[in-house]
Amino acid sequence: MEKNPETLRRGAPALELRDVTYAYASRPRLKILNGVSASFEEGVMYAVVGPSGCGKSTLLSLLGGLDVPVSGEVAAGGAPLGRGDLARHRRENVAFVFQGYNLVDYLTPAENVALATRLPALPLLEKVGISAEDARRSVFALSGGQQQRVAIARALGSDARALLCDEPTGSLDEDTAEEIADLLVRAAHEEGRCVVAVTHSRDLARRADRVLRLKRGRLVRER
Numbered sequence: 001m002e003k004n005p006e007t008l009r010r011g012a013p014a015l016e017l018r019d020v021t022y023a024y025a026s027r028p029r030l031k032i033l034n035g036v037s038a039s040f041e042e043g044v045m046y047a048v049v050g051p052s053g054c055g056k057s058t059l060l061s062l063l064g065g066l067d068v069p070v071s072g073e074v075a076a077g078g079a080p081l082g083r084g085d086l087a088r089h090r091r092e093n094v095a096f097v098f099q100g101y102n103l104v105d106y107l108t109p110a111e112n113v114a115l116a117t118r119l120p121a122l123p124l125l126e127k128v129g130i131s132a133e134d135a136r137r138s139v140f141a142l143s144g145g146q147q148q149r150v151a152i153a154r155a156l157g158s159d160a161r162a163l164l165c166d167e168p169t170g171s172l173d174e175d176t177a178e179e180i181a182d183l184l185v186r187a188a189h190e191e192g193r194c195v196v197a198v199t200h201s202r203d204l205a206r207r208a209d210r211v212l213r214l215k216r217g218r219l220v221r222e223r
Contacts, residue, residue, distance in 0.1 A: 012078030013039040014162045014194035015063050015094075017219075020072035022058055032058050033069070034217030042161055045188040045195040047208035049222075054214050056198040057166055063196060064096060064164045065089040076162075095155035097184075099167035101147040103139050109150040110135040117157030124153040128183055145176035152183050156191070163187055165197040169204050181207045 022033040032055040040046055040063070048056050061067040062074055065086035073080045076093045095116070096102070103112050109130055113121040125135045128149040139147060148168065155163050165184065169177035181204050188195040188209070197204060205211050211223040 012075075014042045014077065015040040015196070016075040016078075017059070017062065018073045018075060018080075020062060020069040020074065022055070022062065022067075022069050028070075031217045033062075033214075033219075035072070036217070036219045037072075038212065038219055040162070040194050040196055042194045043188055043192045044210060045185055045208045046197065047205040047211045048196065048198045048214060048219075049200070049205050049211060050214035052200075055217070056214055059214060059219070060164050060166055060196065060198050063162070064094045093160055094162045094164055095158045095160035097148075097151050097155050097163060097165040097168050099170045101144075101151045103147060103150060103154075105139055107139070108136050109139060109142065109146075109153075112139065112150055113154045113157055116154045119157050121153075121157070124157045125150065127156070128153045129179070143176075145172050145180070148172065148176075148180055149183070152180070152187075156187060161192075162194040162196065165195065165199075167199055167201075168197055169199065169201050174203075177201065177203065 017036050017038045020033055020036045021031055023031050048059060050056055062069055065081060068083060075081060076089055081089055109125055110121040113124055122132055122135055130146060130149055134142060169180050172180060184195050184197060185207055187193045199205060210221065213220050213222050
């Protein structure tokens with residue numbers, strides 16, 4: 001998959017937080033993130049853990065260009081992201097996998113995947129365990145685990161080098177969650193993607209290469 005030379009520089013981390021501070025406009029004195037710095041590399045799966053409400057999803061939104069820090073900067077491939085870069089960053093550098101799947105409900109799985117890639121949808125879906133028959137059904141006819149597989153296939157079909165996953169196994173049963181974890185690990189180790197998963201799941205965190213804990217505005221590496 002070709003990197004965008006304007007935003008990604010060879011040898012640099014896929015994503016970085018550089019002394020990032022973030023607070024909600026309604027509560028500016030409460031620092032959700034307080035001087036956070038971290039690098040996220042290709043070929044590595046990261047788990048970001050911490051208590052509910054500590055800012056894990058906010059961290060993911062900043063990495064993905066859905067929000068901007070109060071101070072500090074976010075970088076992609078070594079290049080700082082300004083406000084004018086965010087739309088292109090979301091389009092070219094990152095792909096999201098949400099707990100709620102975020103599929104277009106009036107489209108089939110194959111059509112959902114085709115929205116995000118020029119690659120044939122059926123091989124991508126087959127890769128994540130969705131049959132050709134299921135790929136042509138309504139997404140409403142799929143289980144939660146199958147819908148999450150479709151969301152991952154959509155992300156894998158993009159050119160994005162970073163997959164940002166917000167509680168990707170949070171609503172799934174134990175066996176299905178393990179299968180989704182397998183897909184994310186393979187995306188990092190076999191496809192060389194940078195995978196960042198925000199999670200409460202100890203099992204998913206156990207599968208990650210590196211575990212970062214967010215607590216009281218600080219991000220600390222646990223493993």
